[in-house]
Amino acid sequence: xxxxxxxxxxxxxxxxxxxxxxxxxxxxxxxxxxxxxxxxxxxxxxxxxxxxxxxxxxxxxxxxxxxxxxxxxxxxxxxxxxxxxxxxxxxxxxxxxxxxxxxxxxxxxxxxxxxxxxxxxxxxxxxxxxxxxxxxxxxxxxxxxxxxxxxxxxxxxxxxxxxxxxxxxxxxxxxxxxxxxxxxxxxxxxxxxxxxxxxxxxxxxxxxxxxxxxxxxxxxxxxxxxxxxxxxxxxxxxxxxxxxxxxxxxxxxxxxxxxxxxxxxxxxxxxxxxxxxxxxxxxxxxxxxxxxxxxxxxxxxxxxxx
Amino acid sequence: xxxxxxxxxxxxxxxxxxxxxxxxxxxxxxxxxxxxxxxxxxxxxxxxxxxxxxxxxxxxxxxxxxxxxxxxxxxxxxxxxxxxxxxxxxxxxxxxxxxxxxxxxxxxxxxxxxxxxxxxxxxxxxxxxxxxxxxxxxxxxxxxxxxxxxxxxxxxxxxxxxxxxxxxxxxxxxxxxxxxxxxxxxxxxxxxxxxxxxxxxxxxxxxxxxxxxxxxxxxxxxxxxxxxxxxxxxxxxxxxxxxxxxxxxxxxxxxxxxxxxxxxxxxxxxxxxxxxxxxxxxxxxxxxxxxxxxxxxxxxxxxxxxxxxxxxxxxxxxxxxxxxxxxxxxxxxxxxxxxxxxxxxxxxxxxxxxxxxxxxxxxxxxxxxxxxxxxxxxxxxxxxxxxxxxxxxxxxxxxxxxxxxxxxxxxxxxxxxxxxxxxxxxxxxxxxxxxxxxxxxxxxxxxxxxxxxxxxxxxxxxxxxxxxxxxxxxxxxxx
Numbered sequence: 001x002x003x004x005x006x007x008x009x010x011x012x013x014x015x016x017x018x019x020x021x022x023x024x025x026x027x028x029x030x031x032x033x034x035x036x037x038x039x040x041x042x043x044x045x046x047x048x049x050x051x052x053x054x055x056x057x058x059x060x061x062x063x064x065x066x067x068x069x070x071x072x073x074x075x076x077x078x079x080x081x082x083x084x085x086x087x088x089x090x091x092x093x094x095x096x097x098x099x100x101x102x103x104x105x106x107x108x109x110x111x112x113x114x115x116x117x118x119x120x121x122x123x124x125x126x127x128x129x130x131x132x133x134x135x136x137x138x139x140x141x142x143x144x145x146x147x148x149x150x151x152x153x154x155x156x157x158x159x160x161x162x163x164x165x166x167x168x169x170x171x172x173x174x175x176x177x178x179x180x181x182x183x184x185x186x187x188x189x190x191x192x193x194x195x196x197x198x199x200x201x202x203x204x205x206x207x208x209x210x211x212x213x214x215x216x217x218x219x220x221x222x223x224x225x226x227x228x229x230x231x232x233x234x235x236x237x238x239x240x241x242x243x244x245x246x247x248x249x250x251x252x253x254x255x256x257x258x259x260x261x262x263x264x265x266x267x268x269x270x271x272x273x274x275x276x277x278x279x280x281x282x283x284x285x286x287x288x289x290x291x292x293x294x295x296x297x298x299x300x301x302x303x304x305x306x
Numbered sequence: 307x308x309x310x311x312x313x314x315x316x317x318x319x320x321x322x323x324x325x326x327x328x329x330x331x332x333x334x335x336x337x338x339x340x341x342x343x344x345x346x347x348x349x350x351x352x353x354x355x356x357x358x359x360x361x362x363x364x365x366x367x368x369x370x371x372x373x374x375x376x377x378x379x380x381x382x383x384x385x386x387x388x389x390x391x392x393x394x395x396x397x398x399x400x401x402x403x404x405x406x407x408x409x410x411x412x413x414x415x416x417x418x419x420x421x422x423x424x425x426x427x428x429x430x431x432x433x434x435x436x437x438x439x440x441x442x443x444x445x446x447x448x449x450x451x452x453x454x455x456x457x458x459x460x461x462x463x464x465x466x467x468x469x470x471x472x473x474x475x476x477x478x479x480x481x482x483x484x485x486x487x488x489x490x491x492x493x494x495x496x497x498x499x500x501x502x503x504x505x506x507x508x509x510x511x512x513x514x515x516x517x518x519x520x521x522x523x524x525x526x527x528x529x530x531x532x533x534x535x536x537x538x539x540x541x542x543x544x545x546x547x548x549x550x551x552x553x554x555x556x557x558x559x560x561x562x563x564x565x566x567x568x569x570x571x572x573x574x575x576x577x578x579x580x581x582x583x584x585x586x587x588x589x590x591x592x593x594x595x596x597x598x599x600x601x602x603x604x605x606x607x608x609x610x611x612x613x614x615x616x617x618x619x620x621x622x623x624x625x626x627x628x629x630x631x632x633x634x635x636x637x638x639x640x641x642x643x644x645x646x647x648x649x650x651x652x653x654x655x656x657x658x659x660x661x662x663x664x665x666x667x668x669x670x671x672x673x674x675x676x677x678x679x680x681x682x683x684x685x686x687x688x689x690x691x692x693x694x695x696x697x698x699x700x701x702x703x704x705x706x707x708x709x710x711x712x713x714x715x716x717x718x719x720x721x722x723x724x725x726x727x728x729x730x731x732x733x734x735x736x737x738x739x740x741x742x743x744x745x746x747x748x749x750x751x752x753x754x755x756x757x758x759x760x761x762x763x764x765x766x767x768x769x770x771x772x773x774x775x776x777x778x779x780x781x782x783x784x785x
Contacts, residue, residue, distance in 0.1 A: 002555050003573045095537045096556075099546040103363060155575070251576050302575040306563070 001155045007303040008093045009156050013163030015090035019083045020140035021171040023133050026073050028202030030130055035194055044069040046178040051081045074133055075120045083136055087113040102150040105143055112139045158246040169239035170291050177284040180277045196222045203234045220273040237267055256297045263290045308341055308726055308733045315724040315735040319466050322725050332388050335501040352728050354494040355384045364486045366771055367540045381776035382487050383727045387758045391784045397468055398752040400651030401458055405744045408629045410645040412452040415628055416442045426640050431633055442625035448521055451746045452626040460740045462723035469653050475630035477587050480757040481743045482544040487779040503784040505754045511551040513751040518583050520748035521619045528582035531557045535588050535604045545587050564608035570618040583619040590624050632681040632715045633659050660707050660714040669716040670704045676716040678703055722767050727760055737761045739769050755780030
């Protein structure tokens, strides 16, 4: 398989997953805000920080209010990580490999982007826009659904899986990090529970979490669930197993395999329930550096190996 | 339904309906069928055709003056063009004869130059042409073939005979549309096939593969790639389609490199892999920044050297464009005589070379009856149809010809044959041409029929899809 084609498959998948995850965190915040009247700027800032784009944001908008934040994360082309930019980049990567994708999945991808542009331009209504953003989630899932139902389990498929699960693990770690670092002292004592409940909802994890854990929704339990639970598809651990599984089907995989194994061990050994917020931050930081390293190894082994 | 009394081809040869307002024999079954359909039934078939094309993703790209582009659905008319096998057989032989002579001519130009020395042609037409590549001098290629894949444009004139309009020897496109057109037709009009023994067209891709493979001798499973300029090229659909049909990689220049051992490699997830044959869809000038266009980012550094050292096969061969020129075209009948000692099976259209003083004066004075063409353009660009111009415009063109006479030829306005075509709810006569594809290698092969392009505007004769042309499925029938 051509290196460039592999890279296109990988990034196509990462960008679709990124658009979906951005839509998820946006929606959960919009919902969460309804529970908290008063100054909202402290609720939007962390969200922008998750995407690592606060500098670009401040230059353009200054105020961390809802209108600016939603605009920035949804259809602002100047934000390279907005939903719109991610979908455009997904399209860009899909174009050269279009004939190798199941036709209906390529059409679905076109549709997500086209609908999103048209819908967002068609209305200023806050609730409608929230709905349109929400639709990105289901449409992206449909895209991956078509791929997983119709695509030969060949090398191409492995790169799609790699991109999807590395992106997902990365995004979950960012979400967790920002929530743990958030200054909640002014938001009242109910905030942490509400916050973690809404994070679970944003990842469609609430129901699964409820089957796994009774009683209060506590940070400790949620963290264990989102990071270590192998049976839940959006946990970091489960993402990592998917990455490992794909890597096993690819050539020249020894260095990547040992890096993944190493990360698995770190995660399973971590006693998250005993960690302070600061220590969790350090742990997440380590996770992200390792994910970045795996991404670099994939790049070096397959995309730029000459 | 077709109103046979009012149907008019405006003096052109109509392939369905004779001068006596009757269906020709081979068109009678389909003609009667079309006549039995109401206009709403015709509309249904038209819409089914459009939606099949859309869902199959058959598209082509058009650029405007600002260099922005859009992908449009490929235009296909659901009424096929029908050619009898007995006639096609002759055309097919004529095309092979022509390609054989042209290929011998190209090799001759880069070697002994016997044709040029024979006095049959002004040698400067070749030696001073920008398409003449001195890097190719002395090269001898397997089977003496330089243009392995060509797409010769044919038209049927008033007398009902096929004539060659031009030889496209560089990187002719359109064959994917020929293949896809048939798939669409089978979906939307299956009942039509029952009435005719329509010969299949899709063996083209396997013949293309064996032609490409026949150009190297070392391996039974050679590594073949298609080299594309990339997604922004207007023919990217075809590049991608062919790569998929052949099951080979579609590469860009940046995917290839020439290693120290002089061979060409592609970059894969397993590391470097040696390439045997490159079917390139990039023009000569962009192939190798070390040799021709220095700023080309589309090509591969050192690829021409690899080719000269026979470490890789490039298809079509660099430098083959020397014979793809509307002035050189006029000498093909002499080439056939000179190299093969045969008389040409397919006829040329009379061509006036503006480089010749007498012809030039004639062209400038009779421009309203002629079509003026730049010799080195393709895609219908720069063509001036005298009859459609004002006095002032003709003066302008005359000036351009005088400034650079070598750059222009003129031909009498030929009449392109017509066939009934579905246009805004009615069946009306539209002009069309035909582009068959000829493969030359260890064996020769001519596509069954080819791509029929049809001008959708009434009376128009420019059939290029970039300029509003459509297409028809081309049926060669054995009964």
